[in-house]
Amino acid sequence: MSYMELKNVSYRYPLAEEDALKSINYHFEEGKLYGIIGENGGGKTTFCDLIKGLIPSFYGGDLTGEVFIKGKEIRDWESSALASTIGYIFQNPFTQISGIKETVFEEIALGLENLGVDREEIIERVTKVVKQLKIEHLIKNNPNKLSGGQRQRVAFASIIAMGTDILVIDEPTSQLDPKGTSDIFEIIHLLKEQGKTILLVEHKIDLIAEYADEVLVIKQGELITSGTASEVFSDVDLLNKGVNIPQIALLSNDMKEQGQPFGTFAITKSQAMDQILKKGSEKICQ
Numbered sequence: 265m266s267y268m269e270l271k272n273v274s275y276r277y278p279l280a281e282e283d284a285l286k287s288i289n290y291h292f293e294e295g296k297l298y299g300i301i302g303e304n305g306g307g308k309t310t311f312c313d314l315i316k317g318l319i320p321s322f323y324g325g326d327l328t329g330e331v332f333i334k335g336k337e338i339r340d341w342e343s344s345a346l347a348s349t350i351g352y353i354f355q356n357p358f359t360q361i362s363g364i365k366e367t368v369f370e371e372i373a374l375g376l377e378n379l380g381v382d383r384e385e386i387i388e389r390v391t392k393v394v395k396q397l398k399i400e401h402l403i404k405n406n407p408n409k410l411s412g413g414q415r416q417r418v419a420f421a422s423i424i425a426m427g428t429d430i431l432v433i434d435e436p437t438s439q440l441d442p443k444g445t446s447d448i449f450e451i452i453h454l455l456k457e458q459g460k461t462i463l464l465v466e467h468k469i470d471l472i473a474e475y476a477d478e479v480l481v482i483k484q485g486e487l488i489t490s491g492t493a494s495e496v497f498s499d500v501d502l503l504n505k506g507v508n509i510p511q512i513a514l515l516s517n518d519m520k521e522q523g524q525p526f527g528t529f530a531i532t533k534s535q536a537m538d539q540i541l542k543k544g545s546e547k548i549c550q
């Protein structure tokens with residue numbers, strides 16, 4: 265049984281003339297991080313909404329094919345059970361904050377409250393997560409008055425407190441500066457270490473190269489390519505399809521074209537460093 269699987273999934277929004285997702289097949293394994301990339305309007309958020317069970321229940325429209333989450337077809341899941349299995353961090357951190365709670369602590373507790381978790385357990389879980397994410401200093405603040413980076417960390421805290429096994433994270437760093445971005449990736453790394461299965465939409469391609477086990481490229485609703493990050497990014501032809509490629513992958517490709525290929529195709533800085541040092545020591549030994 266695969267952990268999550270899409271079988272020939274197509275979806276069309278109400279009144280749309282074209283499918284937003286077209287015959288998608290994929291299987292996801294537990295504990296891996298999947299990077300979802302592709303140009304704007306390609307269907308990445310639609311894909312996330314589908315996994316989260318918002319399609320078609322919330323958006324309407326026509327869904328065909330099957331989506332299995334932990335072996336059970338998504339239409340057979342109770343929505344509350346799905347909510348405690350899959351956490352969703354939305355593309356826009358402003359929509360994530362409820363707007364009805366006066367402190368960050370209460371905001372983080374909200375999802376657990378909705379699930380009917382005991383008060384004591386809520387306090388325990390929220391206290392743990394604010395420590396984990398280093399936001400203890402914010403717990404008394406008004407959630408509506410946070411900076412973009414703080415909001416995003418609170419959004420993560422709310423989801424992590426729910427303790428879901430699967431996380432769908434849609435462009436978490438698009439509004440953040442480099443420091444805010446690296447804080448968020450530190451959290452994502454931590455979640456991966458904890459064995460969560462993560463679907464991450466992210467335009468910052470170097471970070472996808474570094475953190476993703478597998479990469480899915482979506483263009484005009486189609487899954488045009490997928491595989492391990494190295495497999496996907498060693499195809500520099502993707503550039504012609506509007507897909508960004510890590511700078512290091514371009515360097516690896518240039519080395520290959522110069523007749524000086526690296527032993528393995530590097531897509532991250534540290535992989536390239538290894539290869540360069542290896543080449544250096546081979547030269548010295550000759």
Ligand SMILES: Nc1ncnc2c1ncn2[C@@H]1O[C@H](COP(=O)(O)OP(=O)(O)OP(=O)(O)O)[C@@H](O)[C@H]1O
Pocket residue numbers: 277278280284302303304305306307308309310311323355
């Ligand atoms: N609620 C909706 N109703 C109708 N069409 C929609 C709706 N949401 C998205 N679409 C359309 O579906 C297609 C895919 O959009 P989607 O938001 O999934 O793309 P995306 O890859 O997330 O883009 P971005 O990188 O800009 O976030 C687009 O053509 C978009 O216009």
Ligand SMILES: [Mg+2]
Pocket residue numbers: 308309310355434
């Ligand atoms: Mg989107």
